[in-house]
Amino acid sequence: MEKKHLKRLDLIFKNEHDTEEILAKVLAKKNEEIINDLIISGLKGRGGAGYPTGLKWKLTAEEESDEKYVICNADEGEPGTFKDREILSAVPHKVLTGMAVCARVTGAKQGFIYLRGEYKFLVPELEKAIAAFHNLLATLNLDFSVSVFIGSGAYICGEESALFESMEGKRGEPRNKPPFPTQKGYKAKPTVINNVETLAHTYSIFKYGPEKFHDLGVKDSHGSKVFSVSGDTPIPGIYELEFGMTLQKFVDDFADGDAKAVQVGGASGFCVPRKRFEKTVIGYQGTLTGPSLPTGGSMMIFNSSRSMYNVLHNYLDFFVEESCGQCTPCRVGTQQLLLGIQAVKKGEKPSLYLDKLLSLAETMRVTAKCGLGQSVANSFSSIVENFREEMIY
Amino acid sequence: MNDLRNLVSTLVDKHGRDEESLLPILQGIENSESYVSQEAMVEIAKELNISAAQVYGTATFYSFLSIQPLGKYVIRVCKTITCSMHGKNQVISELENMLKIKLGETTSDKRFSLLETNCLGQCHKGPAMLINDEPYTDLTPEKVREIIRDIQQKEFAVN
Numbered sequence: 001m002e003k004k005h006l007k008r009l010d011l012i013f014k015n016e017h018d019t020e021e022i023l024a025k026v027l028a029k030k031n032e033e034i035i036n037d038l039i040i041s042g043l044k045g046r047g048g049a050g051y052p053t054g055l056k057w058k059l060t061a062e063e064e065s066d067e068k069y070v071i072c073n074a075d076e077g078e079p080g081t082f083k084d085r086e087i088l089s090a091v092p093h094k095v096l097t098g099m100a101v102c103a104r105v106t107g108a109k110q111g112f113i114y115l116r117g118e119y120k121f122l123v124p125e126l127e128k129a130i131a132a133f134h135n136l137l138a139t140l141n142l143d144f145s146v147s148v149f150i151g152s153g154a155y156i157c158g159e160e161s162a163l164f165e166s167m168e169g170k171r172g173e174p175r176n177k178p179p180f181p182t183q184k185g186y187k188a189k190p191t192v193i194n195n196v197e198t199l200a201h202t203y204s205i206f207k208y209g210p211e212k213f214h215d216l217g218v219k220d221s222h223g224s225k226v227f228s229v230s231g232d233t234p235i236p237g238i239y240e241l242e243f244g245m246t247l248q249k250f251v252d253d254f255a256d257g258d259a260k261a262v263q264v265g266g267a268s269g270f271c272v273p274r275k276r277f278e279k280t281v282i283g284y285q286g287t288l289t290g291p292s293l294p295t296g297g298s299m300m301i302f303n304s305s306r307s308m309y310n311v312l313h314n315y316l317d318f319f320v321e322e323s324c325g326q327c328t329p330c331r332v333g334t335q336q337l338l339l340g341i342q343a344v345k346k347g348e349k350p351s352l353y354l355d356k357l358l359s360l361a362e363t364m365r366v367t368a369k370c371g372l373g374q375s376v377a378n379s380f381s382s383i384v385e386n387f388r389e390e391m392i393y
Numbered sequence: 394m395n396d397l398r399n400l401v402s403t404l405v406d407k408h409g410r411d412e413e414s415l416l417p418i419l420q421g422i423e424n425s426e427s428y429v430s431q432e433a434m435v436e437i438a439k440e441l442n443i444s445a446a447q448v449y450g451t452a453t454f455y456s457f458l459s460i461q462p463l464g465k466y467v468i469r470v471c472k473t474i475t476c477s478m479h480g481k482n483q484v485i486s487e488l489e490n491m492l493k494i495k496l497g498e499t500t501s502d503k504r505f506s507l508l509e510t511n512c513l514g515q516c517h518k519g520p521a522m523l524i525n526d527e528p529y530t531d532l533t534p535e536k537v538r539e540i541i542r543d544i545q546q547k548e549f550a551v552n
């Protein structure tokens with residue numbers, strides 16, 4: 001029987017067909033009011049970095065430029081994440097509404113949905129939704145149009161500056177920051193780039209008001225969150241839950257009774273072992289180690305039959321392939337970590353060598369150019385530290 | 394060569410001559426030709442007035458663009474963790490047996506290429522694979538046999 005300790009929410013996927021009414025209501029407000037509502041709501045980006053959405057829109061609105069862009073990041077490539085695909089197919093009008101309001105607030109005329117190549121099959125339906133939405137915008141006199149830009153199989157293009165490079169016809173190699181996208185994004189123009197889920201949440205905020213959204217969740221993590229649940233679970237799928245739950249409660253609801261670890265936030269996230277389920281809270285300021293808890297919502301459950309060595313090996317294979325190769329710490333570091341754990345496993349290196357690898361991973365956190373290389377240490381250190389024996393024997 | 398030139402110029406007309414059109418143009422070439430040849434790269438560079446090196450740099454960056462000819466049906470099986478845990482290797486074995494090729498190869502009739510890829514965003518329904526743009530999920534060896542047989546029959550009927 002399905003256990004239900006955690007409250008399931010139904011905000012994002014509720015199929016409300018009141019786009020016209022909501023849009024008319026929001027567009028009647030002043031830009032400052034809209035931004036204020038978003039700030040009050042406490043909405044933070046759902047693409048991983050957790051940047052306050054209202055602030056991002058405000059900064060872009062304040063930039064002087066006759067050309068600005070709104071981009072929806074639908075590159076969803078983090079292993080174990082599939083919620084953006086579901087949001088785009090079930091409620092595209094919410095995402096489009098968020099983009100249109102953002103355009104009005106910032107002064108952008110053009111928007112793009114950067115859709116990963118793996119989701120190309122969504123395009124026909126998405127184009128229909130966009131066409132209908134354009135008709136609606138025409139009746140509201142808002143000069144804004146959205147097109148779909150399709151990726152070509154590169155995880156790094158989910159990183160915002162690599163995504164701009166890719167749209168500009170270049171290799172998807174991340175840029176130096178600053179300047180930030182709000183200053184110089186796509187074609188070096190001020191750009192708001194938001195995750196699919198972030199944009200869909202703005203719809204709920206417009207509809208129900210910022211207070212209602214703010215009341216959900218816990219300190220620093222407001223609203224609901226869409227989780228992608230996979231691995232050793234009898235009920236894999238997409239679930240909208242409130243922030244602030246302990247991992248223990250999550251496991252009670254979703255695991256198969258034998259969970260030994262949960263990987264929170266995908267390959268670039270953290271591995272939490274059973275002994276810390278009770279103490280770990282899911283939210284931006286959880287008790288996980290590391291600078292920020294990835295909030296992409298990937299939850300991969302592993303039961304006691306799984307080898308954590310294989311899990312780590314699989315993640316490192318992923319990083320070796322997906323590293324753009326631009327900076328040395330990440331290009332060489334990912335390969336060395338992979339070779340290193342293989343050597344320890346085979347007995348070619350002593351187990352103490354793991355400590356060298358741990359410090360290499362920490363060096364990457366500090367010296368790699370972008371979030372990909374910086375976050376390899378998240379999964380590497382949390383798996384090696386918690387499952388050291390499995391790395392050796 | 395003339396065909397290729399026509400293809401490039403049709404794509405350029407459709408997407409425009411800006412650098413922002415490069416990726417869509419390369420994707421269009423990949424779709425029609427199954428790969429991006431050097432001739433295509435040179436032709437695109439001329440049309441967009443950029444260096445062939447830039448076109449090459451972009452074309453070789455993306456895993457869904459190939460510089461070697463691929464089959465008419467490109468099969469990409471997800472090899473990321475949860476699909477691996479749920480039987481990805483059996484799926485690959487079945488495909489290798491049916492198509493009589495190894496991972497990374499293309500059948501001699503140029504119909505099928507068998508590749509692995511990273512997470513397809515279908516993890517709750519793993520193992521998963523793409524055939525061209527279409528996802529197939531909850532795969533079992535039996536299901537794989539049916540899928541491939543259907544395609545083979547369709548191909549047989551066409552020829």
Ligand SMILES: Cc1cc2nc3c(=O)[nH]c(=O)nc-3n(C[C@H](O)[C@H](O)[C@H](O)COP(=O)(O)O)c2cc1C
Nearest residue numbers: 045046047073075076077158159160194195198371
């Ligand atoms: C390697 C890497 C991959 C990323 N992939 C994605 C992605 O697929 N989707 C996404 O929305 N954000 C992704 N991000 C985060 C984006 O750079 C950016 O922070 C986000 O799109 C901003 O939107 P938000 O504020 O709504 O979260 C990625 C970041 C890194 C470093």
Ligand code: SF4
Nearest residue numbers: 324326327330370373
């Ligand atoms: S950290 Fe890795 S992915 Fe990021 S710029 Fe460096 S090589 Fe590229």
Ligand code: FES
Nearest residue numbers: 471476513515516
């Ligand atoms: S792990 Fe295979 S689709 Fe995500």
